[in-house]
Structure formats: C-alpha cells, structure tokens
Amino acid sequence: MAENSTSIINSIGNSTFIQEMETGLSNATGLSPTWADLIIAIFIVILSYLLAKAVKYFIKDVAPHLVSKTETTLDDEILKAINGPLQVFIMAVGVYIAFATLNDLPGVLSDNLVALLTIALVYIAAYLVSNLATAVINWYKNDVAPKTNSELDDALMPFLAKAVWMLVFIVATLMVLALFDVNITPLIATLGVGGIAVALAAQEFLSNVFGAFAVLSDRPYKIGDRIQLADGMVGDVVEIGIRSTRIKTLDSRLIIVPNADISKSNIINYSLPDAKVRFDIKVGIAYGSDVEKASSILLDIAAHTEGVLKDPAPKVYIKDLGDFSINLLMHVWVKDYKLSWEVPDRIYRETLKRFAAENVEIPFPVTTVLLKMQQPGVTVEALNPPAAKR
Structure with a gap:
C-alpha cells in the first residue's frame, strides 16, 4: 500500500502540467519551488471548493426547475440525496491532488495519502447510498403512503431509514478493514454474538417493536x-x-x-365500525304515573335533541319494577361518540323540565315508620334481642 501510494503521488507531482505550473510561477514571482508548490496546492483546494459550490448551486437552484414538470417527487429527493456526497467527493479529490503536488510532503503522510483517500471514498460512497435509500423512503412516504389505507408505512419509514443508515455504514467499515487486509471474519462472528446478546438484553424493546407491527398491520x-x-x-x-x-x-x-x-x-x-354509539337513558317514574305518557315525552325529547339519530330511532322500554319506581330505559343512537356527555345531559335536563310541567312524578326513596302504642301489661320487644346470660 505504501509503495503504491508513493508511486501515485509521484506521478501526480511529476506530471508535465504540474511541473510547468510550478516552473512558470517560480520564474514569474522569483519564489522557490517549495513555495510555488504550496501556492499551487492552495489554488487547487480553492478551485475544488468553488467547483463544489457551483455543483451545489446547480443541484439546489437549477436542477429542480428541470424536473419540476414530473408528477413524482422521486427526482427531487434524488437531487437532495446526491448534493452533499458530491460536494464532499469534489473536496476530497481536490485535497488529495493538492497534497500530491507537494514535492516535500512528509514521508508518513506521503505513504498513507492514497489510503486516506480510499477510506474517504468508501465512506463517501456509503454516505451516497444511505442518502439514496433515504430518498426512496421519503418518496414512498410522500407519494405512495398517503394513497394507502395503512398507518404501517407512516410509522415504519423513519425506523427503516435509521436501520438502513446503520447497516450501510457498518458494511462500509467492514470494507475499509478488508481493503487493509484486516481479517474481518472474527469481527463478523463477534458482531453476530453481540447481536444475540443485544437481542436478549432488549427483549422488552423488541417485543414492543413487534407489538407495534401487530397493531399497525392488524389495525x-x-x-x-x-x-x-x-x-x-x-x-x-x-x-x-x-x-x-x-x-x-x-x-x-x-x-x-x-x-x-x-x-x-x-x-x-368506539370509532369502529363507525363513530355512532348508543346511550342508555334511565329514568324512574312513580307508581300510578302514566307510563305511555312518560314514554311519549322521552321520545319527543330525544327527537328534538341535537346529535340524536333518527335511524335507528329511539326506543323506550320498561326496564324493571323497582321498590319505589317504574324504571324506564330509553335507547338513543348518537352520531358521534364524542357527544357522550352533551347528549345525555341535554336529555336529562329537558326530562326534568317536561316531567315537572306535565305532572309526571320522579320518586325518591321513602321509608315509612309505623309506631304502635304500648298497651298496659304488654312489653314491646327490642329490635335487637338481649345478649344471652352466661
């Protein structure tokens, strides 16, 4: 690797074009070749920076107008995805060429310059791949997911984007190690064992993740x-x-x-299969009251209460005969379960008014106590018998 790195750097530094630039700059300014090399290197870095900015301007401001007539957002997402990696690539290559033009480059840096560029290119490629994967995921989320009837894709897409990003950079790291003749087999085995250990340690988290899949798929x-x-x-x-x-x-x-x-x-x-829901209105009337009249009043109140559906129509039943009242039960269907407090409140308030106006009594518990006069020579037994004598 070191020999290949040195030969590549020497070929760039000794190229005819670079040598002519160094000689011309040195003759024109009277600078030494070392300073001429440094100025040329700085010039290459600046040129790379300007080229990266030009590419950014084209991708961000010009290219979107060229693809604006398409019906899909995939091309827009791809442009966003390649913007960052392309700028980093241009700068990395520019910095590499700038260092390669320096004739007095330190040996340590000269021997590892190609290796550093290789590492940079691998991670730039990983950056690009992860961005493209994210672009496809964003396109699916923006163009495809709204047309589906499932929330699975809406909740899964961000999680999938993070998983792809982690996987791509793990693979990139393994590739870098393989390029430098590092035996990655034990590392892969270690990652496998570590993955099992992490899975065992994260059982609760994984069970919640699978629970989310179950909820989102079964809906x-x-x-x-x-x-x-x-x-x-x-x-x-x-x-x-x-x-x-x-x-x-x-x-x-x-x-x-x-x-x-x-x-x-x-x-x-309460929202499935639709938002309508049935409420039970319970009212007790006194014995001797007109049951049909009370039922008619309740049905009339329900018919004029906002939110109550006419189909299914309200119905009144005699629920049971209580100790002190005839208990009526009215089923009313309401268009929205969110009216669970408003509709019963309106019906009960109006029932109190109408029953009072039409002399329908709503009873309350009454306890009648009968006192019997004690006759001479008769003892009234206590409610609780006296305790037995020991």
Missing part, C-alpha cells in the same frame, strides 16, 4: 380513534410509535402504553 385502532383498554381507561389515540402508543384521556392526560401490552389486551374501539 385494531388508528390515530384519532377513541378506545377503551382492558383496565377501563378511555382516551383518544394521538400517536402510534415503534415502542409505545400514546393515548390522551378525556381529562387531557397523556398515557403511554407499551405496544407489547396493548397488543395482547382486549380493546373496545
């Missing part, structure tokens, strides 16, 4: 749905992440539930 709920968990907690889904699902409760608290737990629990989704 028991989606963002915006109102769900009830097995423990009775009710809230709206605000985010489905790789590790957990975030739920905003009805009192505006944010609950974070691991996907592994939520994928294994029973869930009630």
Whole structure:
C-alpha cells in the first residue's frame, strides 16, 4: 500500500502540467519551488471548493426547475440525496491532488495519502447510498403512503431509514478493514454474538417493536380513534410509535402504553365500525304515573335533541319494577361518540323540565315508620334481642 501510494503521488507531482505550473510561477514571482508548490496546492483546494459550490448551486437552484414538470417527487429527493456526497467527493479529490503536488510532503503522510483517500471514498460512497435509500423512503412516504389505507408505512419509514443508515455504514467499515487486509471474519462472528446478546438484553424493546407491527398491520385502532383498554381507561389515540402508543384521556392526560401490552389486551374501539354509539337513558317514574305518557315525552325529547339519530330511532322500554319506581330505559343512537356527555345531559335536563310541567312524578326513596302504642301489661320487644346470660 505504501509503495503504491508513493508511486501515485509521484506521478501526480511529476506530471508535465504540474511541473510547468510550478516552473512558470517560480520564474514569474522569483519564489522557490517549495513555495510555488504550496501556492499551487492552495489554488487547487480553492478551485475544488468553488467547483463544489457551483455543483451545489446547480443541484439546489437549477436542477429542480428541470424536473419540476414530473408528477413524482422521486427526482427531487434524488437531487437532495446526491448534493452533499458530491460536494464532499469534489473536496476530497481536490485535497488529495493538492497534497500530491507537494514535492516535500512528509514521508508518513506521503505513504498513507492514497489510503486516506480510499477510506474517504468508501465512506463517501456509503454516505451516497444511505442518502439514496433515504430518498426512496421519503418518496414512498410522500407519494405512495398517503394513497394507502395503512398507518404501517407512516410509522415504519423513519425506523427503516435509521436501520438502513446503520447497516450501510457498518458494511462500509467492514470494507475499509478488508481493503487493509484486516481479517474481518472474527469481527463478523463477534458482531453476530453481540447481536444475540443485544437481542436478549432488549427483549422488552423488541417485543414492543413487534407489538407495534401487530397493531399497525392488524389495525385494531388508528390515530384519532377513541378506545377503551382492558383496565377501563378511555382516551383518544394521538400517536402510534415503534415502542409505545400514546393515548390522551378525556381529562387531557397523556398515557403511554407499551405496544407489547396493548397488543395482547382486549380493546373496545368506539370509532369502529363507525363513530355512532348508543346511550342508555334511565329514568324512574312513580307508581300510578302514566307510563305511555312518560314514554311519549322521552321520545319527543330525544327527537328534538341535537346529535340524536333518527335511524335507528329511539326506543323506550320498561326496564324493571323497582321498590319505589317504574324504571324506564330509553335507547338513543348518537352520531358521534364524542357527544357522550352533551347528549345525555341535554336529555336529562329537558326530562326534568317536561316531567315537572306535565305532572309526571320522579320518586325518591321513602321509608315509612309505623309506631304502635304500648298497651298496659304488654312489653314491646327490642329490635335487637338481649345478649344471652352466661
């Protein structure tokens, strides 16, 4: 590697063009060849920088207008992807050529200059590949994912982009080691064993990741749905992440539930198959009241309450005969589960007004106590018998 590096650098430094530039600059300015070499090297670096900026301007400001008429955003993402790696490539090659023109380059740097350039080119290629992969992922997320009915791609794409980035740079590192005749077989074996150890240590995280895949693929709920968990907690889904699902409760608290737990629990989704929901309105009327009249009043109230659906129509049933009241039950269907407080409140308030106006009594528990006069010679037994004598 050192011999190849030295020969390549000498071929660049001794090229006819470079030698003519050095001689011309030295004759014109009276500088020594060493200073002439240094000025030429600085000039090459500056030229590389200006060329990189020109490429950046073309890709960022000119090329987008050339591809603006296409219906896809893939070409725009590719332009963004190659912008950074191409600038770094131009600068790396320019710096390499600048150092190669120096005749008095230190031996350590001269012997390893090609090796440094090789390492730089491998990582620049990895940079480009990861950017292109990210460009494809962004194109899919922007153009394809909105047309699908699944949230799996929306949540998976950022995770996939990070995984591809890590994989590409791991492969690039192994390639660099292989180029310098480093035996990477033990390293690969070590990475395999380490991967198993990491997988065992990250069982909980991995179970949550697979739980996220299960949730996103099976789609028991989606963002915006109102769900009830097995423990009775009710809230709206605000985010489905790789590790957990975030739920905003009805009192505006944010609950974070691991996907592994939520994928294994029973869930009630109030949003499926649609947003309508049935409420039970329970009212008790006094014995002797007109049941048909009370039922008619309840149906009329429901018919004029905002949010109550006409189909299915409200229905009133006698639920049971209580100790002190006839208990009526009215089923009302509401167009949106988010009206779970408003609609019952409106019905109950109006029921109180209408029953009072039309003399329909709503009873309350009454306890009647009968006192019997004690007759002469008769003892009234206590409610609790006296304790037995020992």
